[in-house]
Amino acid sequence: MAILIEIILWALIGALPGFYIFFLRGYDTRLGIALGAVAGVLIGVVGQNLDLVASPISAGVIIMGLIGVVLLLLPPSQYDTAPSLPRRALTILGGLLILLFFFVGISEIVFFGRNIDSGIVTILILIAYIFVIPRGNFDEQRTKGQRIAELAYALTIPTVLIVMGIVIFPVLWNIVLSLRPIEVADLPNVSLVAFDDITADGRNWYDNFQAQAGLRLDTVPCELAEDGSCAVDENGNTVYVSARRTIEDYRGWREATTLPGAGEEQTVIGVRDPEFYPMIFRTLGYTLASTICAIFFGLVAALIVREAFPGRAIFRGFLLFPYIAPVISVAFIWKILLRSDGLINGLMGTRINFLGDNSLLPLIMVILFQTWRYFPFAFLFLLARIQAIPDDMYEAAKVDGATPINRLLYVTLPQLRAVFGTLFLLRFIWTFNKFDDVFLLTGAISQTKVIPVQIFELLFTESNVGQASAVAVIMAGILAVVLIIYFRYFLVEEE
Amino acid sequence: MSTPTQQNEFSREEFETNIGRVLKWVMIVFFFIVTVFPFYWMINLSFRPEQDIQTNPTKLVPSGEDIRTTLHPVGCWISHGRDEAYTSDELATMLIADNDTIAIMNEYDLSLLIIEPEIVEPTYAVVAEDALTDAQRRNVIEDAENVPEGFVLVEDAPEQGETEYLAVKTDEITEEQQQYVTAFDRVPRSDPRAIVQAESAIRAGIVANTTESELLERTNKEQVPEACVNVFGQSSFTIVLVEQGFPPFILNSLILSLLTVSLTLLLAIPAAYAITRLRYLGRNLMSWGILMIYMFPAIVLAIPLFVVFTRTGLRETLEGLVIIYMSGTLPVALYMLRSYFMTIPPELEQAALIDGCTEFETIWRITIPLAMPAIASVALYTFMIAWNEFLYAFLFLAADTSRWTLPLGLQRLDSQEVPVSALMAGSLIVSIPIIVIFFFFERFLTQGLTAGAVKG
Numbered sequence: 001m002a003i004l005i006e007i008i009l010w011a012l013i014g015a016l017p018g019f020y021i022f023f024l025r026g027y028d029t030r031l032g033i034a035l036g037a038v039a040g041v042l043i044g045v046v047g048q049n050l051d052l053v054a055s056p057i058s059a060g061v062i063i064m065g066l067i068g069v070v071l072l073l074l075p076p077s078q079y080d081t082a083p084s085l086p087r088r089a090l091t092i093l094g095g096l097l098i099l100l101f102f103f104v105g106i107s108e109i110v111f112f113g114r115n116i117d118s119g120i121v122t123i124l125i126l127i128a129y130i131f132v133i134p135r136g137n138f139d140e141q142r143t144k145g146q147r148i149a150e151l152a153y154a155l156t157i158p159t160v161l162i163v164m165g166i167v168i169f170p171v172l173w174n175i176v177l178s179l180r181p182i183e184v185a186d187l188p189n190v191s192l193v194a195f196d197d198i199t200a201d202g203r204n205w206y207d208n209f210q211a212q213a214g215l216r217l218d219t220v221p222c223e224l225a226e227d228g229s230c231a232v233d234e235n236g237n238t239v240y241v242s243a244r245r246t247i248e249d250y251r252g253w254r255e256a257t258t259l260p261g262a263g264e265e266q267t268v269i270g271v272r273d274p275e276f277y278p279m280i281f282r283t284l285g286y287t288l289a290s291t292i293c294a295i296f297f298g299l300v301a302a303l304i305v306r307e308a309f310p311g312r313a314i315f316r317g318f319l320l321f322p323y324i325a326p327v328i329s330v331a332f333i334w335k336i337l338l339r340s341d342g343l344i345n346g347l348m349g350t351r352i353n354f355l356g357d358n359s360l361l362p363l364i365m366v367i368l369f370q371t372w373r374y375f376p377f378a379f380l381f382l383l384a385r386i387q388a389i390p391d392d393m394y395e396a397a398k399v400d401g402a403t404p405i406n407r408l409l410y411v412t413l414p415q416l417r418a419v420f421g422t423l424f425l426l427r428f429i430w431t432f433n434k435f436d437d438v439f440l441l442t443g444a445i446s447q448t449k450v451i452p453v454q455i456f457e458l459l460f461t462e463s464n465v466g467q468a469s470a471v472a473v474i475m476a477g478i479l480a481v482v483l484i485i486y487f488r489y490f491l492v493e494e495e
Numbered sequence: 496m497s498t499p500t501q502q503n504e505f506s507r508e509e510f511e512t513n514i515g516r517v518l519k520w521v522m523i524v525f526f527f528i529v530t531v532f533p534f535y536w537m538i539n540l541s542f543r544p545e546q547d548i549q550t551n552p553t554k555l556v557p558s559g560e561d562i563r564t565t566l567h568p569v570g571c572w573i574s575h576g577r578d579e580a581y582t583s584d585e586l587a588t589m590l591i592a593d594n595d596t597i598a599i600m601n602e603y604d605l606s607l608l609i610i611e612p613e614i615v616e617p618t619y620a621v622v623a624e625d626a627l628t629d630a631q632r633r634n635v636i637e638d639a640e641n642v643p644e645g646f647v648l649v650e651d652a653p654e655q656g657e658t659e660y661l662a663v664k665t666d667e668i669t670e671e672q673q674q675y676v677t678a679f680d681r682v683p684r685s686d687p688r689a690i691v692q693a694e695s696a697i698r699a700g701i702v703a704n705t706t707e708s709e710l711l712e713r714t715n716k717e718q719v720p721e722a723c724v725n726v727f728g729q730s731s732f733t734i735v736l737v738e739q740g741f742p743p744f745i746l747n748s749l750i751l752s753l754l755t756v757s758l759t760l761l762l763a764i765p766a767a768y769a770i771t772r773l774r775y776l777g778r779n780l781m782s783w784g785i786l787m788i789y790m791f792p793a794i795v796l797a798i799p800l801f802v803v804f805t806r807t808g809l810r811e812t813l814e815g816l817v818i819i820y821m822s823g824t825l826p827v828a829l830y831m832l833r834s835y836f837m838t839i840p841p842e843l844e845q846a847a848l849i850d851g852c853t854e855f856e857t858i859w860r861i862t863i864p865l866a867m868p869a870i871a872s873v874a875l876y877t878f879m880i881a882w883n884e885f886l887y888a889f890l891f892l893a894a895d896t897s898r899w900t901l902p903l904g905l906q907r908l909d910s911q912e913v914p915v916s917a918l919m920a921g922s923l924i925v926s927i928p929i930i931v932i933f934f935f936f937e938r939f940l941t942q943g944l945t946a947g948a949v950k951g
Binding site: 145148149151152153155156158159160162163165166167169170171173174177187188300301304307309315316317318319320321322324325326327328329330332333334335336337339341342343345346347372376380403404405426429430432433434435436440452455456459460465468469472475476479 | 507766781785803805819822918
């Protein structure tokens, strides 16, 4: 499995320069992809086992040189015009030089020597080399459709690769990491595509998940009185034995709560981390509250700005300030405003610790902050939609005797339903995933700990990559469930 | 004459309209205060001295005196630079300096310290033979190893065991010393010397054989007005810019943002052209699949990226961050450009193709000039995203101060030791470029925001 992934990765790394060189120089790109892929696998798998190639980048460079040389071995009929002798010599020399140069690992220094100039120079040399390679005549053999498709792939591949590489690949890999016991200190040495440590040393594959979200139900008997019946305390309630003392493998578990239901046995709910489930509900609650508040205030703002008034354009600009300003600046401004000796307390004559109080207050402040920061987003969307409502509808409503409140309730709001749906979806997802707002405003305190902050804590305070990934997977799962419910029951389509 | 019912309904319309009018202005004032006041407060606090903030937490307007005291050190910094403005203690020490003293570059505030050999524990320094003073000649150690040619080892002043930063004239520097040169860029402009980090006492740098007049000449002390001496601790802005060293962070943020903008445009324009103009297999999948990135939380992507970047050595580089930022900006850019390209009639491009332009020439000569407004707004957004980004910079650059971006520098100000006014001044410095850009291009940006549903 691991070796298969490695081969696929190296084939991709090789196929990419293969495709581009063949495309740019007018050869059959399918050949280029095949050639590049084979070279990639050879250089990657073989070379890395022989400690010859230090990184995918140097391998890519080697492949480019290799392909340049190989292109000269094609039959003469493949060339646009047969290359002259000096041109051939230049190509071969260039290709060999590149091969030689990068085989010894100089590319490592060039690329990772933290010297951006030499990196750019290297890339420029490589690009220049592509144009030294003689042109082929494959263009004439292709149909127009093929040519256009090839062009389209050439134009879009870098974008797709970056987005997929930074998004899709990490998401998949996150799942693998969530199964493995990995700590931050292991990172420099751990094999990236190994699966054998998932169940090594008697581990279960779900251990990371269990350490965070572990949940169990156990039945404990009641404490026996001398006469063999259940003992009762002074209030007449039955006394049960403690789960920790009765159940053998209860080490590491905590008794979260007990299910009601008396009798001779009692069901105990045990958790590994008593903070975990409150955190999930806190995240969902805060996300919902922030989303709804932001959309509500966005709506109010949009209704105000709908009609002209003096200074409307400037007012509209100011409304967007919270949204465009750097999050770190605005978080600090709020922090200072809400300090116990800050302006808000000064005006109220109190010394409330808004952001550190041991109550719901910090979470409410985070919700207010999110509302303040993201209502402009809802405002922009709603305003655009409100301005698109035709005046005729209001005129007709007026003729029918609708008062302003009627017109708002029966004309404007129904028109906005679809926008509300989209806004809710987007804002819910983004707020749910938001890390920096909460972290910067309150720090990683337990009163405002939401899932992304917990992931951050696991990663950087506890250095536990495996458990952090496990929580990330759980988070994605929760979001998926919420979205399925939303699409199933709440989605409003635009007519 | 109207009937009572009509009268009633009419007045209800009137009533609601009037209420609405009042409510509207109340809400305008409310929204204005709520959105603008925090920013005003940031400006207010950054112009007031720390003492004043503590004693008058509700003072709404900084006095003229406050503003003057805050701006004065900034003026000093701009006109004289950091390095000329010595504290009075330092000046006094310099004046007693004679040929026996060592000029040591103080690592922390980059000012010159003069240490008299007699008053501290002995240590060693490497001195150019021809620059040796009589006092030093008595302390030369004959059998010293690792001393560059032309130099001798002298038993000398400061504490043993500490890493010292000794000042060496640039033109006197030897190759051997060259490898211990650190922080070339942090050497004062007025001072033609590099700093040699003494790895051990034996490898110490050269004792700068400075005289009083040389020192005075070198520091241009006379040019600094009395008012500009020892002022940097008084102003929130100089605390941020000089003591906390923000200028390199500004530069890093600029490089990072501009690099992200140019690479995003370089990749997004051809890609957007392909998905709007060319028909090929997988086109729709591509244009919608890329928007899926909106779904995934940054913190979740951060873990595998952290792992891969640690492995490939990209972690503490700006280039690595650029790639990550591009993954966030490319979908936005693609989506915005795509909706704009659809409004450009394809006939223009077809005509160019028929006239013999290649596709690349067509994009360059026809599409890009026509799509300039969209390209500009994409550029502005990308800039904003890269400039404001905190999480990835925090995760990937934290260890290496020289690569910090502005948000990281600002994060460091959030501590007990740094005055609140400096924190606010830092926030102001970080926000100003974005707010200025926004004011100039507001209309542009607003349209782009709704078109691209920019993630935030």
